[in-house]
Amino acid sequence: MTEQRDELLGRRRLHLRLRFLAGESTGSYVTRLASRNRLPVEAVLRSMGTGPMPVDPQYTELYLSRYARERLATLAGYTVAEMQTRLVSLRDAFLMPDGAEDDWEWPWDARAGYLVQACSLCAARRGTRSPAWLILPDPWHVCLRHQRWTDNSRNAQHPYIDLSGLKDVIRAQRRLNHLGRQLGPAVRWVFADACSILACSRYLEDPAQTEEWAFLATQLGERRVRPLAQLSVLSLLTRDLAWLEVRRLHGDLGRAGYREWLDRVTRRHGYAFAGPLREWHSKHRPLGRGFPELFGDQPPPGNVVLRVTGHELPSCLAAVEDLSCLPWVRLPNAMDRLFL
Secondary structure: OOOOOOOOOOOOOOOOOOOOOOOEOHHHHHHHHHHHOOOOHHHHHHOOOOOOOOOOOOOOOOEEOHHHHHHHHHHHOOOHHHHHHHOHHHOHHHOOOOOOOOOEEOOOOOOOOEEEEOOHHHHHHOOOOOOOEEEEOOOEEEEOOOOEEEEOOOOOOOOOEEOOOOHHHHHHHHHHHHHHHHHHHHHHHHHHHHHHHHHHHOOOOOHHHOOOOHHHHHHHOHHHHHHHHHHHHHHHHHHHHHHHHHHHHOOOOOHHHHHHHHHHHHHHHOHHHHHHHHHHHHOOOOOOOOOHHHHOOOOOOHHHHHHHHOOOOOOOOOOHHHHOOOOOOOOOOOOOOOOO
16 A cells, blocks of 8 residues: 655754755765754655655665655755755756656666765765765766865775875866866767767776876776876867867857867877877868857757757766767766676
8 A cells, every 4th residue: 555645744944954065966965964863864755755765875866756856845944946956866857757656766776877975075064974975977076175086986995086196187177177167068068079089099998007007006996097097188188179169169160270170189199099089070060150159058959959069968967978979988987886
């Protein structure tokens, strides 16, 4: 028999509010909210409706019905709009379908994105000592404040990688952040194409073969170290692709500049990148007129974006394999659930 909702629950804010972590998963937030108020997670969930037993948020994401989302906002002391802004899995695209039997679910795998451990120092600044989890489009996160790399490896002995001695990784992430501020949502498909070019070139597929990365690869495994070793070149590729794409979509790319770009960037990155760079170049020819609005916060409709750029309009958790216009795309660390 289906459990009945107690409509009297979830109508008042819990005693203690909880500060958000940027990019946090809903499952992590609800678990931390319960802990902050010294309640079992089951009690908080029961105040949001009916559904299955809770799952440790490191394993999967929590998805809610519209009703449960409203109850959670009340319990947390925020508006629904504020909750949607801070917790991407509460946005309409990820809600459970209307008429579902339960008010929440913890599926075997997240519907989109990767579960990545948050920087523990950032979590401590927001009042939690237990692990917190992010839901991100890529399987790693760089905390520039504390110079830490976290990922989806679930390695209890090494929950993060200290970047204080890996300045190239720090510079690469700052470069990507700068490009993100310049390009807005469009940076995701440029980054996706750079990932695809990197995969085709097979650059540093095994970082253990290089003197710089051999010790870390021996300690943590080459698959976990590979994205760190590749991030510097990946960021430089993204920057070079963005240079051409920005000028192309602003209508400022002439034929001479278009031809010169391929020669210059191929020389910079080397022969192994020549083929995939040529393929990308052929798909991004100068346009008759510019579309600078593609780099704004409110880009045009998706069909216009796809026709002009060859890319889908990126959603907040869109994976690179869904965004690239190239056929070889694979993230340096594409397998989730490395802990199984």
